[in-house]
Structures are given as C-alpha cells and as structure tokens.
Amino acid sequence: MSGTSLDGIDVAVVDIAGKGSGLRVSTAAFVSFPYPKKVRDALLGASNANTHTATISRLHFLLGELYAEAVEKTCRQARIRQNSLELIGCHGQTIFHEGQEAPFLGRHVASTLQIGEASILAERLGVPVVSDFRPRDMAAGGRGAPLVPFVDYALYRHPRRGRIALNIGGIANITAIPAGGRPEDVIAFDTGPGNMIVDALAAEATSGRWRYDRDARLAAKGEVDLALLRRWLSSPFFSQRPPKTAGREQYGREFLEGLTGRIEDRIATATAFTPASIALSIQRFVLPRMRIAELYVSGGGAHNPGMMAYLAALLPEIPIHVSNELGIDSDAKEAIAFAILAYETWHGRPSNLPSATGARHPAVLGKLTRP
C-alpha cells in the first residue's frame, strides 16, 4: 500500500484463510519504507492537481469507453451476437515507450505506458479482458516490443520457404522466419519509421484534412532530397544490431520540427525513407543469416504505392506480396495479433518471443480483468 499522503511503501505479510464471516486474518509482518526524497518529489510533481496528469487519467478512461463502443459497433455491423464474444485482447494506446534503460532519479529505468482502461470493456461487454501486454516482457528484461513476431511465427512459418512478415504501421517492423525455423531462429525488430512521418506531413500539407498521403499523391508532386535521405539513413539506429525498437519519440514532433524545404519534397523524401530503411535493415541483418523466399506486407503502408514501388526496387531479389494472400487481412493483422496474444494468456501460455524482444525468458503477457 502506498497512500495519498505519499509517505512511502507499507508492506504487510498476511496469512488469510476462509471467506465471508469465516474470514481469518493474521499479520505475520509489517514494515514501512519511506520513499526516497527524489521519488517523493517526482510523485508530488506528477500528482498534485497537475493538469497534464488529469488529462492522461481522463484519456485512459475515455479510451476505455471508445474501445467498448467500437466493439459494440463492430458486432452490430457484422451481425455478430455480442454475447458470443468470449475474450477481449486490448493493446491500448501507447503514450510512452522507452524499451532500453535510461537514467532516472539515480537509477536506470526502461518503461512503457499504454492507456485505455480494460475495466470499462469488461463491464460494458461482460467478457474477460487481457490488456497491457508490454510491461510483462520488459519486467523479464525485454524491450516490450515487438510482440507481433510471436503471431507471425505462428501464422507465417513454412517448412521449406524463408519468409519475412513486414508491417508498415506508424513504425515499421519485420519478422524474418527461416525455412523450418524454430522460435529462437526468428529475427524480428523495428526497422524505423513506417507511415508516421508521411502521415504527419500530409496532415500539415492539407491543413489537417488528410491523415495520410492518399495513393502517394502528395509525394508524387515532390522530389526526394537525397542529401536529407542519406543523413536520415546515417542515424546510428540503422547500424544498431537487433533486437531494437523505434517509437514516436524518434519520429514525432521534434523530428518534424527540424525539417525545412518544400512540403511536397519533404513528403517525397519521407516516402522513400521508410522503404529505404526497411531494405537496408533486411540487407544488413537478415539476408546474411537466412535465405528469404518471399515477403508479406501488412499495415497502412501496403496501401501506399510510392512506398511499395520503392520496396520492390530496393529488394529486387525478393518477391513482395500483401498478407491477404495468406488469408490475413493486411489492415487487420495487428488487431488479429492481439486477439491471439490474449488467447495465449487466457490459456496461461507465454507469448513473447525472446529472440525478438530480448527478454531473458518467455512470459505470460498482460493483465486479466474479470467481467
């Protein structure tokens, strides 16, 4: 227990037996530990009617409501009886992710923060919910990402064909599975930006009317700034050996604010940057270690003809397909993945791939909330 007085941590070790009026409780130990001053000060700063903390807390619960409504609408649209649902897997919205340790208050801390309160889904839909998948992998020493490679391995592995699953979401990531490979043979990591930079620039160019560059039309009006592209690709991230993760921290507002030049040129350059960084990553870290017979793309980037054209040009030796060809809707793939991860957790089975996240061991991911 840590109370609102913020004085520290109270630990009680208690023997408990029975239930209801037969509940028996005896206290075996009780010790209080004051918070270190730095921690207490940071907590005071974070909690004391801080408007930003209020916003995060309110968004956390509001997203829970929006998630529940989205599930209800989906069932209605698809004519699926809501009470036929048995389990919900909810990734939540990542608002911070730092997969590697950084100095903090005299310690070293890696952390991740997903919001979207699972209790609201459990209440509204009357179904158990597994949520918050990443922290358990990080507690086991992993980077908390990528988690989808477990699902890629389950769905894509082939006894005689080496395959890469490429997802181009906000961030892009690959899972490379050698022919007949075991889980520990999988190479999976974030290759860098996906659509995040292009999406933000497209919104800027259209004063917010477009959320992405439809059919790469804006990119087509610009020219790639080769010097800028080369500078981006020279970032140490692309030389760093996998496993590794990328995030909004790297390609978010600060990255964008550093850019100059015509907006269409910036969009064209960013549209080249994503496939170039994907191809570079595959050439550096995958092809030296396994033969790849085919690559399956999923995520929003599969709809960007500019990115897909670059990808085909940069990886001429690898046939490029969309994941739909294996029966997995390219847009739905990440959502399907978290349904599968929840299913594994429900059955008490681990579902992180240590070869992908860097964890010391497999772990049962997520937290279970009861309806």
Added chain:
Amino acid sequence: MSGTSLDGIDVAVVDIAGKGSGLRVSTAAFVSFPYPKKVRDALLGASNANTHTATISRLHFLLGELYAEAVEKTCRQARIRQNSLELIGCHGQTIFHEGQEAPFLGRHVASTLQIGEASILAERLGVPVVSDFRPRDMAAGGRGAPLVPFVDYALYRHPRRGRIALNIGGIANITAIPAGGRPEDVIAFDTGPGNMIVDALAAEATSGRWRYDRDARLAAKGEVDLALLRRWLSSPFFSQRPPKTAGREQYGREFLEGLTGRIEDRIATATAFTPASIALSIQRFVLPRMRIAELYVSGGGAHNPGMMAYLAALLPEIPIHVSNELGIDSDAKEAIAFAILAYETWHGRPSNLPSATGARHPAVLGKLTRP
C-alpha cells in the same frame, strides 16, 4: 488495437482454436474507427515526447522496482521465506482520482490513475499479482473509493455493537457498521482531510526535515484560527451526502498556497480541522441512522495526540479506541486490507461494497498479472 500512428481503433473479431503449430485463426469481422479529432489531438499532446508523460511512465516502472525491493526486505527482516508468498496485492500510488464525472472532450468522464507496474513484482517475486483495484468499481458506476469498508465489514462487524472504523491517512474515512448489519447497511465515505494538510505544513515549517508533526509539537506552538476553521468546515463537501470521496486534488498544493498567517497557527488550525470534519460527518450522516457503541482509529493520525484529543472532545458519547485493540495493527491496516482484497479477487469473489462506493453492483476488483 490502437497503433502508434494514433489513427484510431481497429477491431477484429477472430475465431481462434488449437495451439502451437495447430493454431487456427479465422477473422469474422474487421472494422476501423478513426479517433474523434479532439481525442487524437489530446493523445498527440500527451504522447509526443512529452516530458511529463515520460516522468509518469518512468515512475510507474521505478515504483514497481521499489515495491519489489520493499517486499524482499520485509521478508528478510521478518525471516519469512520469500517462496512462501502465494499472492501479492498491490494498490499502487494514486496520482489522480476523480470519482465523479467531469466534462472532458465533449463527454463526461470519471477516472483514476494508480502507478507502480505489477509485472515487475510478478517477475521479481515469482508470485501472481493483483493490482489496480479502483477502476473496476468505477466502470460499474462507483467512485472507486473507499474500498477498505469491505474489509472493515469483514473484520469489525459485531452482532450487538454498532462500530465505526476510522482511518486517518492522507485523507480520512469512516466505515460505520450497525450492530448485526448487512453489507448494504454499511455507511462509508471520506470525511475530508486526514494528515495531508498538517504533513505538508510540517514539512514547510521544518524546511522538509519533518514529514509530519511529531507528537503534535508544532500544532502546540500555534493557535487555532477559528474563523479559518469555520470557513473550511463550511465547504459544500461537508454537506454533501455520502457516498463521497476526497483527494489530493482538494487539499493539495493549491489549497496550501491559499493560506496565510503564522505557520504554527496554520498547523494548529489544520490539526483541529481533521477531527472537526470527522465529528461533523459522523453527527450529520451516521448517528441519525444507527447507534454506535465504539470507534476504532487506524492510520498515521492515531499517533497525533492533538487530533486524538480533539476527536475525544468532539465525540464525547463514543468511546475511542485504536484498532490494535481488535488485533489489527493501526499502521498496517490499509496494507492488510489490500492483501485481503487481492485474496478475494484471486478466488473470483467481488470485493467492492456498493453502499460505500456507489457502484451499481459488486465487482471482482483489480487486474491479475502472472509470474
């Protein structure tokens, strides 16, 4: 799934069966819902390399480590074998609590935010962890507090004696249980400030050397400002009918910054304020509805002779005891309570008391993380 591109909510309804290489997956429905613009903008503001969000995320994981170390040290000090632990209940540190709905982005949202990552406890101690108890009650329409009354009812109820359990922590709260009462007869609510105001003023008076007013020594040097006390007690909170909750939002930094006058006088006034608001609450909302034979105090306030003296003077008709007299260490009580709540959740039993929180129904509280 909601990805880092922040574009919205993807819902996949998936039939899953089998396991390992026999895993079978088929997608029954997939629908995407863009975030409303206001929500997306708020998420962008909260997540885009925002230093405050980074602090919350890092504190979340750092507290997990500190909690795990506190449990390890407790076991060592008390010579309890760590592998004899079977279950951990972790309340976490509340950094925001708003039990009643407030307008937010065009909706009405109540929310609460506890940090302290349970996965770290599960990993370090190899034991299942139940954490994050309050949101499930709020999803069921409750205020998420107080939760201890369930435990008070289990431990304090008496067939022939009406009892009040009073806890004076940062905030003060009471649980009133009539003789032979049923769960729905319990009246429980936050009465207002506990030690929070006095603690903050004591730290101010001693330049941070004291975290509380030892033996009410600082209060003894001051005089109660009766006009100020009367003004504080005239706050609409004290007229509001229970159930109701109070928090750091009400008596935190902003409250303190509004105060003037000698620091000792402010401490003396705050030392009277807590017992005065407790007595007022009991007289207004408890005694008209039940006979009370005795009151048991727990929490740090039980060690403040100033508060205890006022309490005895203001409630002359009720014998006042410390909870230790019933075998419950007054300092350990809240920590013991969350062990009991975790135990109930582990056994799949609800442990909120709707009469205390205002929830529409009992609910199994918390989230379960596997070791």
